[in-house]
Amino acid sequence: MSLHDDTVRVLETYDDRDDGQKELRRIYLEHLAARPDGMWKSCGAGHVTASALVIDAERRRILLTLHKKLGLWLQMGGHCEPQDTSLAAAALREATEESGIRGLTLLPGGPVQLDRHAIPAPCHWHLDVQYVAVAPVGAVAEISEESLDLRWFGYDEVAAVADGSVVRLLDRTRAALSARVRG
Template identity: 55%
Template sequence: MSLHAHAHALLATWSAPDPEQEKLRRAYLDHLDRYSDAMWRSCLPGHLTASAAVMTASGRRTVLTLHRKLGKWLQVGGHCDEDDPSLQAAALREATEESGIADLRLLPEPVRLDRHAVPCGGGSWHLDVQFAAVAPDGAALTRDDAESVDLGWFDIDELPHPSDEACQALVRAAATAVATMDGAQRCAPSPSAADRSRS
């Protein structure tokens, strides 16, 4: 199954938490139906991206990166790659690359959606599908110099500035998702490289 098909299937079955998120869910599906390249940055009307709030197992602390180009503290994430079989795999890859944390556990369902303007191709939109990922206890961070000016762990009630409301909303949603996940989710492995190669 293609990444485009995986994304459509995920969003077709995702239960949005409120009417605004449901409106975005339907808009994302319409976008996927309209554009065959909706997963790639070549789609200048907008393209789907994947990001994650990396959390401690308690859901009380999160990783944020001071984005080099945007100058804001944001969650980790970005564009999909051709080798990504799913949005979950893209979010996990980006989170691992940008935080330097191995063995992240990605919750399988998105926690929210966010559509925002970006400078891609002279001006476009990111239709971001946002996840929560749980870091191992004591996980150390390794900053990606190409992407980030700074990187750190922050208490969810004391997020750094400047940030934005979308990032803050994601952290709140991820904290709730992590706090309420069951034991099976805490132990379930995230997609491995072998899983990605089979898709």
């Protein structure tokens, strides 16, 4: 299965009752149906990206990167690469590369959020599919070339440092974690 096909499958099975997420899901699927290159950075109309919010093993903190180009505290993530075998693998690769943490595992159940955001030309949009990655006990983060800083934040600190998209991702992450505890 190609990465494009896997992404379509992930999006088709992404189930969210939120109308905004349903609309984004529709936009992503239409984009991929119209653009065979819609997974790649070279697609000027926009492209799918994969990211993961890294949480600590105790599920009390998240790891954010101070993005070198944007100057914003964000989750780990970025462009899909030809060697990625699935969208989940792309998110896990990006989280591992940018956090320096080996042994991350994705929270089961697929992505927790879709986030479409404008980016500077020559491209126009990132169609981000966002997962949650859990760090192993005792994980030590190491800063990457793509980051100005890397720092753990308590859940209650995130709104003061990050933008609304990260806050929403944290809220959805916490809801997903709660659902798994109840289930």
